[in-house]
Amino acid sequence: MPVSEAPFVALHGVTRRWNGAGGVQGVSLAVPRGAFVSILGPSGCGKSTLLRLLAGLETPQEGRIEIAGRDVTARSPAERGLSMVFQSYALFPHLNVRENILFGMKVRRATRPEREQALARATAMTGLQGLERRKPAELSGGQRQRVALARAVVSGQPLCLMDEPLSNLDAKLRHTVRRDIKALQRRLGLTVIYVTHDQAEAMSLSDHVVLMREGRTEQTGAPETLYHRPATPFVARFIGDPPMALVEGAALGEAGQIGIRIEALERVPEGRADLTARVADAEYLGAETRLLLDHPQAEGLALILPGRVALAPGETVGLHLPEKHRVRFGAQAEAAAARDRGAAAAATRDGREAALPSPSTREDTR
Amino acid sequence: MTPTLSRRPETAHALERRRRAIHGWLLLTPALAMLATFAFYPSVATVWTSLFSRGTRRNPSEFVGLENYARLFDDPTFREVAVNNILYAAVTIPISIVLALVMALWANSKIPARSFLRTAYFTPTVLPMIAAANLWLFFYTPGFGVLDQIGALFGAPSVNWLGQPETALWAVCAVTIWKEAGFFMIFYLAALQTIPEDLREAAEIEGASRWTYTRRVVLPLLAPTTLFVLVNAMINSVKLIDHLFILTKGGPSDSSKLILYYIWESAFAFFDAPSAAAMTVLVLIVLGAVAALQFRLLDRRTHYR
Numbered sequence: 001m002p003v004s005e006a007p008f009v010a011l012h013g014v015t016r017r018w019n020g021a022g023g024v025q026g027v028s029l030a031v032p033r034g035a036f037v038s039i040l041g042p043s044g045c046g047k048s049t050l051l052r053l054l055a056g057l058e059t060p061q062e063g064r065i066e067i068a069g070r071d072v073t074a075r076s077p078a079e080r081g082l083s084m085v086f087q088s089y090a091l092f093p094h095l096n097v098r099e100n101i102l103f104g105m106k107v108r109r110a111t112r113p114e115r116e117q118a119l120a121r122a123t124a125m126t127g128l129q130g131l132e133r134r135k136p137a138e139l140s141g142g143q144r145q146r147v148a149l150a151r152a153v154v155s156g157q158p159l160c161l162m163d164e165p166l167s168n169l170d171a172k173l174r175h176t177v178r179r180d181i182k183a184l185q186r187r188l189g190l191t192v193i194y195v196t197h198d199q200a201e202a203m204s205l206s207d208h209v210v211l212m213r214e215g216r217t218e219q220t221g222a223p224e225t226l227y228h229r230p231a232t233p234f235v236a237r238f239i240g241d242p243p244m245a246l247v248e249g250a251a252l253g254e255a256g257q258i259g260i261r262i263e264a265l266e267r268v269p270e271g272r273a274d275l276t277a278r279v280a281d282a283e284y285l286g287a288e289t290r291l292l293l294d295h296p297q298a299e300g301l302a303l304i305l306p307g308r309v310a311l312a313p314g315e316t317v318g319l320h321l322p323e324k325h326r327v328r329f330g331a332q333a334e335a336a337a338a339r340d341r342g343a344a345a346a347a348t349r350d351g352r353e354a355a356l357p358s359p360s361t362r363e364d365t366r
Numbered sequence: 367m368t369p370t371l372s373r374r375p376e377t378a379h380a381l382e383r384r385r386r387a388i389h390g391w392l393l394l395t396p397a398l399a400m401l402a403t404f405a406f407y408p409s410v411a412t413v414w415t416s417l418f419s420r421g422t423r424r425n426p427s428e429f430v431g432l433e434n435y436a437r438l439f440d441d442p443t444f445r446e447v448a449v450n451n452i453l454y455a456a457v458t459i460p461i462s463i464v465l466a467l468v469m470a471l472w473a474n475s476k477i478p479a480r481s482f483l484r485t486a487y488f489t490p491t492v493l494p495m496i497a498a499a500n501l502w503l504f505f506y507t508p509g510f511g512v513l514d515q516i517g518a519l520f521g522a523p524s525v526n527w528l529g530q531p532e533t534a535l536w537a538v539c540a541v542t543i544w545k546e547a548g549f550f551m552i553f554y555l556a557a558l559q560t561i562p563e564d565l566r567e568a569a570e571i572e573g574a575s576r577w578t579y580t581r582r583v584v585l586p587l588l589a590p591t592t593l594f595v596l597v598n599a600m601i602n603s604v605k606l607i608d609h610l611f612i613l614t615k616g617g618p619s620d621s622s623k624l625i626l627y628y629i630w631e632s633a634f635a636f637f638d639a640p641s642a643a644a645m646t647v648l649v650l651i652v653l654g655a656v657a658a659l660q661f662r663l664l665d666r667r668t669h670y671r
Contacts, residue, residue, distance in 0.1 A: 104572030
């Protein structure tokens with residue numbers, strides 16, 4: 001493997017727990033230079049702790065952190081060569097936009113022309129021209145967000161950590177800022193590590209997704225891998241909207257559990273069906289009708305049919321599960337699934353509180 | 367549209383406005399009555415009294431204009447007391463504020479026994495000033511007072527802190543600082559706790575040292591509190607004289623006498639109400655002017671959230 005392929009950011013068995021609970025446990029990770037990596041998971045899964053460990057705001061109890069080939073485990077945040085965008089943006093309320101953006105450069109004693117040049121570039125990139133004299137309180141949520149981004153741009157660091165940067169924006173703005181972040185990352189060739197609880201955000205932005213659960217990585221891979229080939233029922237339930245349908249193998253004459261994306265389900269006459277389900281509800285969405293289905297040995301079954309389909313609740317439909325779209329979870333996974341069924345069901349994908357056994361993590365106490 | 371048609375909504379509008387005005391005045395009345403009785407009337411009466419001569423049985427009081435004020439400026443005691451008070455303010459205000467800030471920064475950091483520390487700092491505030499003064503009286507007592515006993519360990523001679531003109535005022539200042547710093551610390555502590563931890567972390571990532579963060583972020587964010595504390599400290603430097611009654615009674619030879627004590631003495635020991643009134647008016651004018659100046663100068667540079 002060529003030298004340039006060495007990971008830019010690497011974690012080796014990093015652990016940080018609070019009184020033996022919460023936090024992260026034995027997480028290893030390799031992030032190539034210029035990648036956009038999302039750390040995804042329900043609240044309390046340790047994703048923010050992981051980011052804070054990378055930033056140096058927390059110290060690991062075990063393990064090693066390397067950035068750009070240097071062991072930075074014991075280094076201060078400033079020595080690690082990174083910038084960070086906080087969930088709250090962490091703008092200094094008494095400083096105006098200009099002073100906020102240049103705070104770091106002033107601390108580092110950059111010369112005046114350097115500062116002016118950096119400021120002009122950053123404000124142009126983030127569309128903040130003309131707002132330099134405003135205080136954060138006089139800005140909209142989206143503008144504050146941009147100031148936080150501009151601060152990261154001006155820092156000139158190759159690594160940018162983002163902690164749920166879009167969670168305080170409304171849905172519409174979230175989409176545009178999402179695109180802006182992606183464009184900024186490409187243009188500056190930044191390596192971005194992005195924490196989110198929103199699977200759609202993670203899927204649409206990143207090259208790699210790290211799905212975390214109770215302090216450990218559940219699965220790491222490209223978004224399409226997590227979508228089509230989830231490693232565990234937890235991933236299957238977490239990724240995708242709607243999530244994967246899960247069917248007990250017994251219903252199909254197989255062992256373990258079978259997962260399938262609902263768009264892969266086919267409606268067939270009941271005589272030839274793999275599974276016969278009862279219609280629980282029908283949602284007409286204009287171009288399509290979404291049928292929510294009930295089956296005693298399956299969860300999350302739904303069927304998308306084009307146009308308007310008149311099927312009343314209580315009627316039955318025959319389903320075919322094409323072989324190539326089936327994802328098989330072994331008996332081991334099934335045992336794990338039985339253990340966490342309650343927990344995962346509560347860990348809804350819109351990030352509502354998960355019923356995790358460790359309520360004393362940092363995220364919860366914040 | 368004819369005028370007769372348009373008149374009706376107008377009168378309805380006027381009625382509504384009058385109803386609102388009455389409503390407003392009704393809401394204001396209780397506070398206004400209290401203020402008028404206990405603040406406005408006494409102030410006006412004081413100004414009025416200060417313009418008349420002191421009445422005796424033989425010479426009834428008569429209007430003398432600014433004569434009482436002129437007499438004050440010729441009074442060497444008044445001049446000494448004024449200088450004492452200025453010194454007292456100049457020493458107690460900055461020291462107690464800086465001390466309060468340092469204590470608050472310390473009590474807000476992650477240290478063991480943090481709540482014990484806060485309680486300990488706040489204790490002097492809970493104590494009544496008279497009790498505190500009695501406590502300090504014991505500290506200052508020559509011979510067997512705590513200060514002298516500590517001094518004796520190092521072979522220092524006994525000092526009568528309260529009994530000599532050179533040290534009496536400073537001894538009084540020390541009690542005030544001890545009493546006020548803890549009180550002001552509470553305000554700083556409350557303000558410090560509203561500063562989100564994120565700001566420190568953001569500054570840390572940008573490479574700001576602890577001191578840079580304190581100077582460029584914490585202190586500016588504390589400015590509204592400082593302004594509030596400053597105004598309070600200034601008012602207290604005139605108002606807080608309880609301990610004088612216990613410690614020195616203004617002596618020896620007026621060396622620790624403060625304005626309010628002198629006003630009290632003039633009015634209730636020497637029964638010279640007009641002179642006391644004139645002094646009160648002067649104090650009010652000076653306090654008002656300084657407060658206005660402070661707000662005006664500092665307001666512009668202060669960030670309110």
